[in-house]
Amino acid sequence: MNFISHGMNHVEGGWPKDIDHENMEQTIRFRKKAGKNEAYISSILQLGSVMELCIRQNNAIDKYEQYFEDEEEEEENHNAPYAKTMNVLRDPHQVKRTVTSLSWSPDRGRKLAAAYSSVVFQQTSQLSTDSYIWDIEKPSIPEMVLKPPSPLVCLEYNPRVSYTLMGGCYNGQVAYWDTRRGCQTVAYSSVEHSHKDPVYKVIWLQSKTGTDAFSASTDGQVLWWDVRKLSEPTERLILDLSKEGNLGGALGGISLEFEITMPTKFMVGTEEGLIISCNRKAKTPAEKIVCTYDGHRGSVYAVQRNPFLPKNFLTVGDWCARIWSEDIKESSIINTKNGVSELMDACWSPVRPSVFFTVKMNGVLDIWDILFNQSDPTLSVKVCDGGLYSIRVEENGRLVACGSEKGEATLLEISSGLSVPQKNEKSLVAAMFERETKREKILMGRQREIRLKERCRSEQSREEEVVREDGEESPQELLARAEKDFYSMVEVELKRRRKGKDLIEEQVVSEDKQT
Amino acid sequence: FADVEETLKRIQSQKGVQGVIIVNSEGIPIKTTLDNTSTVQYAGLIQQLVLMARSTVRELDPQNDLTFLRVRSKKNEIMIAPDKDYFLIVIQNPSA
Secondary structure (H helix, E strand, O other), rough: OOOOOOOOOOOOOOOOOOOOOOOOHHHHHHHHHHHHHHHHHHHHHHHHHHHHHHHHHHHHHOOOOOOOOOOOOOOOOOOOOOOEEEEEEEEOOOOOOEEEEEEEOOOOOOOOEEEEEOOOOOHHHHHOOOEEEEEOOOOOOOOEEEEOOOEEEEEEEEEOOOEEEEEEEEEEEEEEEHHOOEEOOOOOOOOOOOOOEEEEEEEEEOOOOOOOOEEEEOOEEEEEEEEOOOOOOOEEEEEOOOOOOOOOOOEEEEEEOOOEEEEEEEEEEEEEEEEEEEEOOOOOHHHHEEEEOOOOOOEEEEEEEOOOOEEEEEEEEOOOOEEOOOOOOOOOOOEEEOOOOOOEEEEEEEOOOOOOEEEEOOOOOEEOOOOOOOOOOOEEEEEEOOOOOOOOOOOOOOEEEEEOOOOOEEEEEEOOHOOOOOOOOOHHHHHHHHHHHHHHHHHHHHHHHHHHHHHHHHHHHHHHHHHOOOOOOOOOHHHHHHHHHHHHHHHHHHHHHHHHHHHHHHHHHHHHHHO | OHHHHHHHHHHHHHOOOEEEEEEOOOEEEEOOOOOHHHHHHHHHHHHHHHHHHHHHHHHHHHOOOOOOOEEEOOOEEEEEEEEEEEEEEEEEEOOO
């Protein structure tokens, strides 16, 4: 018996012996016959339904989909936000003055300029007029001393030209320094043409020459200056809402706002609690004041537009901070609850659209993240015992300087959670502001409707009254009639009394006659 | 016979279905929508796969039996519904 072992190359199926698989006709005939088989039909029907289910499943959902295959691992920052005090720059003088204004130098914030003055009324006599520029690495001694003619209430580095500064003095003058030339002022404005009250805020403008600035003061004026010629202001605006340029009725400006992306507009926060939005390029002074926002119950200490969403701006005053939308004049779109002590200054974070900082009279620095929590600050840090008067955030958003009434400028470093922008933050904040703006609009609209209805109703009732009393007299006629009535009544009374007297006399006479 | 045609037509018309093959237990493709070469290839290869799968399932648990086999690849999915004497093969591209 022979055994052959060989492999099989299965190229074609196991056709029955009699059918030649090359032969098309035969294969087709075989197939047709197989197709008529009973078992075939029933089994294929059953298999078909099962198969259909699976096919449909596949079409409905991709079972094997890879979730999150494109996303990188996000660095979850679970740490609580913190603000670490790095340095405290103290006023070297014996008599401590309040740090009323701070300004970071524009070249990556290596230096901090601080303005020292006294905000207490009429206390300036013994105070030194010096203000300082500190190098933040050397907290023990200021790098440069600035000697203005009177204590500085505000001080600003020129964001374009990093060695020039502009300061506003307590006596209303503005002064200009060039740090390359030493600590004396290069120039200051003449007393006659300056403000008559302390200059509370000065801001550099964006101009080709880099020499323009403007200042605001509680004397009711906003003055524009060219530092090359400080003897006189180049332009003047009086914050008089009746648009008559009446200095007596003007509002006192206590904070200014200017955004480089909107060079023709600026805003002034006033002592009276109003925020005035102005247009610099208007033809007549009357048109310069565009509109007002009824802000706070007290002075508006700070006004700043959100650096990412310039249509919205932040104001602080009295005990709360408010966020406004330019279009809605009647009320703010977001306000914080009233705090325990007054808010003295505020600023937005330059890197995160939803973060802003406020400082209070009880020495607390609040950091608010409105995407995270709108009712409370995300972080509250008690910086010092006295009140905090000023705050400034450095360009990179990590360092914050705040000035206290005891002359200390404290430098804090903010945790990365609050200084690193998150994904989609700008669009989320923009959406939130949109939503709140819409809500305010709807509320305003409703109020207007109600007021209109009231007015219509009262007008209607008045018309009816007029119809009833026809021949209504004017006030003069009424007066004349009243006078006439009065005199006639007096006459009647007098006559009666006289008659009475006569009667009595007659009686007496007759009595006499009788007796 | 008509029902079978209807079923197959229905399957073929589903989204993403690239081909349908019916193979008998001897490996002979009875019905197909693909060309001859591919059909023969599929029939031969898949039959071996099904037999292997079935014997695996049976061996792990004699009471158990293979009901359905899906081979998912990068480009498509091959679904095999086995029966005593025949099996139905459908090639589908789900994302098409």
